[in-house]
Amino acid sequence: MVRIGYTMMSEQAGPRELVGHVAAAERAGFDFSVVSDHSFPWLDAQGHSPYAWSVLGAAAQATSRIPLMTYVTCPSFRYHPAVVAQKAATVQLLSEGRFRLGLGSGENLNEHVIGGGWPSARVRLERLEEAVEIIRSLFGGGYVSYHGVHFQVENAKLWDLPAEPPPIGVAVSGERSCALAGTHGDLLIATEPKRELLSAFDAHGGAGKPRVGQLPVCYDTDREAAVARAHEQFRWSLGGWKVNAELPGPAGFAQASAHVRPEDLAAAVPCGDDVEAFVDAVRPYVEAGFDEIALVQIGGDRQDPFLDWSERTLLPALADL
Template sequence: MTTNIGYTMMTEQAGPRELVEHVVEAERVGFDFSVVSDHSFPWLAEQGHAPYAWSVLGAAAQATSRIPLMTYVTCPTFRYHPAVIAQKAATLQLLSEGRFRLGLGSGENLNEHIVGEGWPSARVRLDKLEEAVEIIRALFDGGTVTRHGQHFQVDGARLWDLPDRPPPIGIAVSGPRSCALAGRHADLLVATEPKSELVDAFDRHGGAGKPRIGQLPICYDTDRDTAVKRAHEQFRWSLGGWRVNSELPLPESFDQATAQVRPEDVAEAIPCGDDPSAVVEAVAAYEEAGFTDLALVQIGGDQQLPFLRWAESTLLPALRER
């Protein structure tokens, strides 16, 4: 298997100290990289957490020594100003000694509504994202940046602590317009579905040869029924699709929107149990679509260490032997 296999620090389902503990263990058992979600709310109340991702990253950078780190993904247009994101990312790159990648996206209402700026159309959100990426790139280049754009004002900004190599920038995609934006501006593609059309569109707009990173939820448990139950309780939101998930404002909204989703529906979409072949098959779909990297999400904040032990003994060897 040529795909790099990563581990997800899912901030929606674990507290900050636990997340750092988990990524330290993920490094030890041999995951190729790690990513962290950047949320102000969990998707569902059952998940129960939403610590500040950037504090977690700083702690993780000091607690680990090898495993790459990445935001998956940060929205640099509502909760955060792009100049602030540039400073945070440059600092993380220095703390991690070059192991950080900055994943960016146009955001979800769930997280960005808290600053009270409303929730514009997807087209406007992508316009804001493109302008934000340009500002971040300019600050990574060094010097003083002043910019009066359509969406953002920057007045004499400068990064005083710059790494020798700026963090590579990933951009999350879900359709043709975001793929074109990523092709023009990104060092790598970010996506959550194994769709070859996303990769092809990214390539057509300048992304050929660049890394493509996906994400796959799984629910390991020695009892499959328990795994299916937990996946349904905590991850039924994921079946809604991006166009729905980016618009809903609160965990209660996701609860209502998924009231008719059955456990068997979730089990069809998410590998559940302790059969590594089901995960190998799901990973293969991403590889066949052209992805180079895939971050696994183990569902259940209190189930990370059992999952990581299984990954070490069974899953990672099975994936690498494919």
């Protein structure tokens, strides 16, 4: 049976709110949770971007059952991979084994803040591969030195290691990232229900490993209000990752999405309270072969109604999948 998750969307809510939301998602019966790791929101209208790792530490203490996961952390620009390994090991200990480390090659939106420029996708994937190798070595215990093309590590060691290290997920968008995920990852992460991504993942060693997808939704008893909110806060999502990985800030996303209409969002994102429309939006992920789908409720101040409705209506309907 497919597992349904809840997304702590850090671009649309403050840190205390995010922790409260994931605690409520646990009570509502969601199977797992994920959190975005950003330094900027996609659009000014979203209005937030707290430090995801502090949120995770608090969430680990505010919950007792629901698994936690980064969706996703870039371990190769803002953060050095040795620092990511320490953070992930600590959250795994705090959560008593409920944490998974989701990694990706990053977006200019978040990584530009260190002023190091933004290299090609090929270089970003090279950096990600080295980062995963370093993190795995540190999870193995002992002292680690690493001399790669992009990263250097000298006698690093994690002094607080969990008995079971966090599984590592790798975000994919094409053949090369799928090969990296299949070879180096414990699970696949994607934002589109493309069967060809899973096939490429399997071809490179991913067969039998979990695959996690993500889907934005916009619940509201007033469908017009839901469509308007989705358009205001999520129109950036229709740009595709070849665009979204390159733009440096919310102003660029606002300009790039200026001609996206509310009806365009309504066609791509289930809006309103028709539960069948939400089930129909999840179904392509199930049919493609995803094991887990994390839902993103659009609107930081509209989480409580969504979670109440999910417990009563949406999660029972999705169980039939």
